[in-house]
Each structure stands twice: as C-alpha cells, then as structure tokens.
Amino acid sequence: MSEPSTLYRNAVVHCAVPSASAVVVADGVFSWVGEVADAPRAQRVVDLAGAWLAPAFVDAHVHATDTGLVLSGLDLSGVDGAGALLAAVAAFARGLPAGATVLGHGWDESGWPVGARVPPSAGELDRVSGGRRVYLSQASVHAALVSSALLAEVPASAGGWSSSGLLSREAHHVARRAAFAGLSAGDRSRAQRVMLGRAAASGVAAVHECAGPEISSEADLLGVLALSGDGLPEVYGYWGELGGAVRARELGAVGAAGDLFADGALGSRTAWVSQPYTSGGCGHGYVTAAQVGAHLVECAGVGVQGGFHAIGDAAVREVLAGFRWAADRLGVARVRAGGHRMEHLEVLDRELVAALVEFGVTASVQPVFDAWWGGSAGMYAERLGVARALATNPLGSLHAVGVGLAFGSDAPVTPVDPWGAVAAAVGHHVPAQRLGVRAAFAAHTRGGWRALGPVAGPAARAVREREGTVAPGAPATFAVWEVPGGWADGLPRVGAGVPAPVCTRTVLRGREIYSV
Template sequence: MTTLLLNGRVHSPAMPDASAMAVRDGVVAWLGSDDVGRAQYPDAHIVDLDGAFVAPAFVDSHVHLTATGLTLTGLDLRQATSLRHCMQLLGDYARAHPDGAIWGHGWDESGWPERTPPGTADVDEAVGSRAAYLSRVDVHSAAASTALRRLAPGLAEAHGFSAEQPLSGDAHHLARAAAREGLNAEQRLNAQRTALNTAAALGIVAVHECAGPEIGGLSDWDEVRGIEHGVEVVGYWGQAVCSAAEARELIARTRARGLAGDLFVDGAIGSRTAWLHRSYDDAADCCGNAYLDTDAIAAHLGACTEAGITAGFHVIGDAAVGAVVDAFERVVEEFGAPAVARCGHRLEHLEMVTGEQAHRLGAWGVLASMQPNFDALWGGDDGMYARRLGTDRAGLLNPFALLASQGVPLAFGSDSPVTSMNPWATVRAATQHQTEGSALSARAAFGAATRGAWRAAGVRDGVTGTLVPGAQASYAVWEADELEVSAPADAVQRWSTDARSRVPALPRLDDALPLCRQTVHRGVTIHG
C-alpha cells in the first residue's frame, strides 16, 4: 500500500517546492505536487497534511537515556534559581516520595545569586537519613547525602572527595554507582521508556546512547539495548582498550557501534574538571582532571583502527584536545590517514579546539559530535564559561563555523539530560551562537542534526537523513508558521536566499518552536 501525503510543505533537496510525498514499503517513492500525486497514485491511502511542514526526522548524537528518563519522571533541579530554591525542591520531593533513595539532576550554581553549590549539610537537612544523589547539570560532580556516602566503599580515599562539598572525579563515580544500586528494575525501565517516548514526541527517530562503566555500567547498557521501541538506539561503549583483540572482544560483548562516546579524557568546565593548559580564572590552583594521557589515548585509537572499529572520546578542555590531537597524529603515522578516516572516529563536545587542530582533524576524517545548547546556556560575556575561563578563552568555545570550514563533519545532539532534547532548540542555538563568527546557517545546523548525525553513526549512503526518492521514510510532521531560507548575519552565505533559488526552506525559530504532530521511522508511525 502506498501512502500519499498531500497539501503540505515538504523539505527536500530533490524537490524544494514539493507539497506532496508518496511512501511505499518504508521508503520515499516520489515527491511533487498534489495534482500529479493524485494522478500517479490513485489507489493510495491519502493523508491531508493541512499545510503542515514535513522534514527529515532528527537524530540526537549524544544522549543518556536512563538519566534522561529519571529526570523527566523524578526530581528535575534545572529549574532551581538559588540554593534555597534547590533545597526547597529537594525537600518537597522527599516529602512527596517518602520511600527509597532520591535521584535528582540539574542544579547549576553558576547562575544562582549565592554562586554556592549544595553541600552535604544542606542535603541532609532536606532529606534526613535518606540516600540522595543530586548531579550537577553537567553530570561531572554531584551533591550526596551522608546516607548515600556511607553506601559507597572507599569514597573518602577517592580522588575528588570532599566531606562537605560536591563530589567529583573518581569519588563522584563511586557515589553515582551507589545511587544506581538504589534504583529498582521498574524505575529504570520506566525511565528508559519515558526518555524514548519523549524523543519520538520531539521528532527524533534515533539516538546515540553514550554509555560506559562510570555512567550506567553494563547492567544499564544491557537494559537499554534490550528495549523494543520505535526510536532506534545507536549504542557506544566508552571503555579504553590496548589491543585490537581486546577491542573486538569488547564489541562482541556489548554489541556497540563503537568504543566511543563518553570515554572520558577529561570532565566539564562547569564542574572545573575539564583539563586546561592554564588554570581556571575562578580557581587559581585548578587545571581540571586528566583521566587519560596521550599514551592511553593513542593505544585505544590504534587498537580500534587496527580492528576497524569506531573509537572516540569525551574531550572538552584545551589540554585534553591537545592530547587527543597528538594521539591521532601518532596513529595516522602508523596506519595512514585513509585507514583512520575509514573508521569514522568521533569526538564528543570538542569545545576548546583551535584552527590548526580543526584542520588536522578534518584531514583525518574525524567527526565532531557537539551540543549547541551548551553555548545557549553558558556562552556570552556574562555566562558561566566567561566566569570560569575569562572572556578571552570563553569566546573560543564551540566554534561550529571554524570546524565546518576545516572539513570536520558535524553531528548535533543534546547530551540529555544536560540540555533539552528538543532538536529545534539545538538548531536555533547553532544559528544564534553568542560568539561572532561561530554560528552556522539554519541549513547547515539542520543537516548536522539529521544526515550529519546519521553519518556519525556510520550510515554513509548519501540519502539517509533526507527526503528524496529511495531514502528511508523517516520524517516528522510539524506545525510551523513562516518558512525561510536564512543565514547567520555574520557569515558568508554559500547559496542564494532568494525564494526562486529552490533551496529548501526551514521554519523561523525566533519565537515559538515547531510542534511535532507525527513522527515516522522507516514508514512506521512511532508518535502521533
């Protein structure tokens, strides 16, 4: 049976003026005008779009499903406006949920008037003798109650331990593992399904789950991989190896798409654990954490390249980026640039990269999986980046235009629950970068959140992530108002914005974001 969508606005590079689309056997069969569609497919099942906008479905290139679902179904502290408000939200939640451990996420003291994170005494006052884990918004540090700390053996001896302040580094990983043990199977499954349902409702048909031993462990990974859902889960396992044999064994055990994702070279700027050459402006003796050195990075890259497996790392600070680029250079010298490029190695976040480093990464075919909402939340002269690093370094973060100009393929995601999974917010943030010269056009940003994210997952057929004849019918139907062809005000435009140029238009993102009416993956409706 052919399905014929009529009376809409279809985003297609093959037919920019299309108002109709035919789908057969999960594949786009045809695009064109309503009259021709009716004549060509007289027996088709008709769907009247009533003027809606149809576009390729989104792919989120970096998520953590269980943590996202726990935030959606539980204690979301991203709304806290002060330390007092944060503790009020915690106390209210504890009283409303009197049983079991408490898992919360999202506090960010950098925007509070006190600029003071929650301490152990603060948490204990709100929850009493209960175990409580409250991750900072970047999930690289967490406040923990005394009761939870007692459940984490060896915590006081671990790097990053503080008796009163939030835990970071190895101490944070121990506390997070103890908090995970307090969750039952029903809580975890409910959280995972909620996250996937939310993704589908936002026009997302696939997510890249970035898992690892310190994030959720193998048990969480196996649970996520075992869920049957319409949203496709592309899994990456962040664990370092030293040989090709070890890489192959780990892939066989996990069935991951690659040994990549959140394999931590360093931490996060907000928690002051990103690895820097020069100390933080607001912490003179601190240069962050280095979890892997150049030798370990090169060993992992070399092992994966020899095995033909995608490798990758979580890398944010300039010292961490430098170590990764140096390691890539060693591996390129050993195996050659073509062998490295064939593997589709990827770097997550890549916030503090220079032009020279971008040029080398582009030449080696390394992909960048990035999160534009980081700049929307923390960029600008008065943002968290500027307070942590000073305006000189902060203005160099998340340089999307630079990376694109040097041939580095971009894939966009949310790092949910760190930022919202709403993909139109991601596109908007990339087009409204707070540093002059770093923004992308809406067309380029949309591409990074669709076909670019498919490419980062190893799908390189040239059509997936677009709506052209022969492509998989993975699309979303949106309620959107005015469409336009736009470019950043501070960028050189590489195509005409004239309506007659036949460049496919996208919704204006100045005000309300488009609302998803339906999500379809390979011809099957998964939302709406």
C-alpha cells in the same frame, strides 16, 4: 508482511524537488516524491493540510535513563539557590519509601545570585531527606552533591572527594555507580521509555546513547538498546571504556566511543585546559596519548568506531596526539577510514581544528551549550575569562573547514530540543561562529547518521548515504511540522522571539512513532 503504502499529501516537502507537495511511503522507504497532482495511488492517504515534511532529527548524544528520571522525577534546573534546592529535595523525598535513594539533576550554581553560590552540604541534605541516600548531579553531570549516607560509600582517597558532599572526578564516578545501583530493570525501562517518547514527540527518530562504566552500566545500555525502534526512536549505542572495543561489539554498540572521558566539564572545572581557570587549576585529564592510540588501534582491529569525550584544549590535544600515535602504526588513511568521533570539543585552536580535518574526525557537538553558558557574561566567561569564553564552541570554524558536525543535546545536560539546538547554532554569541539554518538543520539530521561511522558492504553503505534525506529509495524517516514562525529561504525561521515549529507526526522507516 508488507505495510500498506501511504500517500502523505498537501505538504511542503523538504527535498531536491522545489515543487514537491506529496510523498508515497511503501515498505519503509520513499517510493515516490513529487507534486500531489501526479501522485500514484496508495492504500492509505494522509492529508497534511500544508504542514512541512522534512527529515527527522537525530540526537547524537543522549543519556536515556538519566533524562527519563529527570522528566519524571526531581528536576533541579529551575532552583535559584541552596534554599530552593533543599526545599525541592524535601518535597520529593516525602513521597519516597524510607530506604529509597533520592535522584535529582540539573542544579547550576553559576546562575545563582552572586555571593550565594555555595551548594548545600551533605549534612543539610541528610536533614531534608530524612537520612536517605541523596545523589544530585550538577548540570554538567561531572559533579554531584551527595548525602552522608552515600558519601560513606566513597573512599576518601578517591580524587575529587570532599567531606562537604560535593564530589567530582573519580569520587563522583564511584558515588554515581552506587546511587544508580538501586534502580531495578523496570525503573530503568520506564525512564528510558519516557525519554524516548519525549524524543519522538520532538521530531527525533534516532538517538545515540552514550553509555560506559563511568556513566551508566552494561545492563542499562542493553535495556535501552532493546527498546530501539519498538514504537520509539532507534537507539544506537556507544560504550565508553578504554580498551573496550571487543566489549562494545559484544554489547551491540556501534562504537567504543561517546563518553569515554579524556577530561571532565567546564561547569565543574574538571575540563582539562592548557591555561588555568580564573579560580586556579587546569582541570583533570584521564587518558594519555599512548592510551588513546592503543584504543584506536584496537578499534581498527575489531572493526568498530572509536572516539572520546574531550572538552578542554589540553584534553583535545592529548587525544589528537593519540590519533597521531595510531596513524604512525596504521597509516593516516586507515585512521580516517575508521570514521571516529569526538564529543563536545568546546575549547579549540587552529592547530587542533586542522588535526580534526587531517584524521577525519566527526565533531559531536551541543550548540545549546553556547546559548546557555557562552558569551561575555555567562558561566564560561566566569570560569575562563571573557576572551577565552568567546572562543569556545567554534561551530562556524569547524564547518568552514569541512569537519563533519553532528548535533546533540547531551540530555539531561540540556533538553531534547532539536529546534532549540538549530536556533542556538544560528544565533551563536559570536557572529563569526554562526551557522546558516540550512547547515544547522543538516547537522542535526543527516549529520547524525553520518556520525555513526562506516558500515560494511555496498548495500548498507547505500542506505546510510540516503539516511536523512527525502528522496525515492531513501528510508522513510521524517517528521511533520506546523510552522507558526514563518519561512526564510525555504526553511522555518528560527531565533529569539520566533515560535519554534511544532511536531505533529514522526515516522521511522515508514512507521509512525508519534502523532497528534
């Protein structure tokens, strides 16, 4: 049964028609865009009272269950030291059954006072949690603090294991699986709904869920995919398992990509870098070029998108060597046709950027990483030294040579806050790497659709090409905003001290999934 047509009028419409002030939506698409005086009749009329109507955002990298648990549970992003962390765990644990697992996220010792950056031990977590199993992921989600009860479930032979309870690498993956195994399907669904609801209220109409055996589970991915578009944003799944292209397709994922780890993260010193960290060591790599290439060849055979999580330059170089391996067997044109992607890409040089262009790789990036940890005095400078830190997250360099950009949050690493990401890209610590508001907005809207990779058939390709636009025939996926900070060059002003636009309505293919 067709939805009633709706005229949204008295708006500032972000489209190719400068004077447009109204749109008509019918059967999930924009059937008309123009000046309100010329608007055709519709069965329903919504007056937007001068608000801004623009394409809705796409968050190109999220973890729905983790984010929902943080939004509704133990958020440690504000703790300023070990004592505050322990107090927060104690308060949270008091409300849990004796056999429950304490799940928390977001502590970041790099922001604690100098000289007091030693995280609590497993024994201290035992004391404040009443002996419960405790899993507290660091802000990067590539390390965690665990209590003795959970530590006992992790083999001491696993890489990254420590008797202190601070785990990384393989030990962290084992602990994470054990900690989350206690969540019921209902627990996961509630958390996923919380996260997706927050996304809709932020003007986000679609998210890319980056799942995999080391970050979540098949059941978790299937659960969040089942919620897709059900009064909530659409969910596009990625399954990050090496050699898992067939399984990705079976699970309903659009790609065997996302958090398929080539390395870890800078925050936990597990990102694989070519030059040592200031504290020593070069992090850790999880894949070889031959493994990457074989994975991409398998993806081509199955017909799914491939891709990898790669942060450090050594990891990026190894993955791109794998692209070369695949191209030697398939040809560069076929590799490019796969529309593959890479996540994060924080430490790059010109040679690596050139290879991204050669192979047509989309960069799924998080501008807020620079805002939070970049610059000459942030965590990256502490880990890498100032000169190398200022070369991280080169958004401007990627954009300048035509690398496709898709912005995301990596929530819960940073919040689902699309205007925060746009502002971070516009205000990058390094002026040469700043984007204009128009380019940043496009990367967080249309860029997210394009990052989903190729689709089969001319009709599907035509729809994909129109996603993220306001034009006749395009899917009616948009958000409506109050703009208290004013305008610059036809777009909301963003930056330090400028109030962000406020979402009042989010519409997905003609159906409202959020309104105030």
